[in-house]
Amino acid sequence: MRLGSKAAAFLWGFAEATVFFIVPDALLTSLALNSLRTAVTAALLAALGATVGGLAVWFLASSHPETANNILLAVPGISESTFQTVRKLFSEGTYTGLLHGAFTGVPYKIFAAEAGFNGINPALLAALTPLARLPRFLLLSLAAWAAGQWIGARLSQRQKFAVTLCLWLVFYIVYFTLVGW
Numbered sequence: 531m532r533l534g535s536k537a538a539a540f541l542w543g544f545a546e547a548t549v550f551f552i553v554p555d556a557l558l559t560s561l562a563l564n565s566l567r568t569a570v571t572a573a574l575l576a577a578l579g580a581t582v583g584g585l586a587v588w589f590l591a592s593s594h595p596e597t598a599n600n601i602l603l604a605v606p607g608i609s610e611s612t613f614q615t616v617r618k619l620f621s622e623g624t625y626t627g628l629l630h631g632a633f634t635g636v637p638y639k640i641f642a643a644e645a646g647f648n649g650i651n652p653a654l655l656a657a658l659t660p661l662a663r664l665p666r667f668l669l670l671s672l673a674a675w676a677a678g679q680w681i682g683a684r685l686s687q688r689q690k691f692a693v694t695l696c697l698w699l700v701f702y703i704v705y706f707t708l709v710g711w
Contacts, residue, residue: 539572543579559674591646628662
């Protein structure tokens with residue numbers, strides 16, 4: 531895995547945990563078309579980036595809750611109902627809520643903010659973040675790798691990448707249609 535891909539994975543995880551609204555899975559699935567090992571390494575780095583980004587959001591939310599709330603409400607796809615959903619998911623347990631959110635389209639950054647608003651220990655958030663983020667990252671990477679193997683030589687790498695890009699475009703059109711911009 532090239533240094534640029536490693537940095538991109540870490541930074542994408544960090545960015546999506548803070549204010550970016552496209553999940554690192556878009557990068558991970560693209561990398562998985564060529565190499566599952568590269569995608570797994572990138573998934574680990576994206577989870578680490580998400581952990582660092584989540585802690586940054588936690589610290590902002592715990593020290594400047596109104597500012598954190600206003601910044602996050604300006605991110606596409608986030609509304610007050612997103613915060614309510616996270617509060618409900620956290621009532622099931624911190625890890626359970628984080629994991630459930632990872633598979634249901636609830637932005638991780640809201641979990642980090644709610645953890646900061648409610649005084650959840652930042653060390654706990656840091657420990658649980660990779661455990662909650664990695665299952666989805668790895669599952670989608672494995673699915674993309676398997677699809678790439680199944681398609682095999684029928685499509686070029688460029689064509690596989692174009693298909694992946696189109697799938698993510700359709701996903702986000704549907705996602706923002708459902709949750710609002």
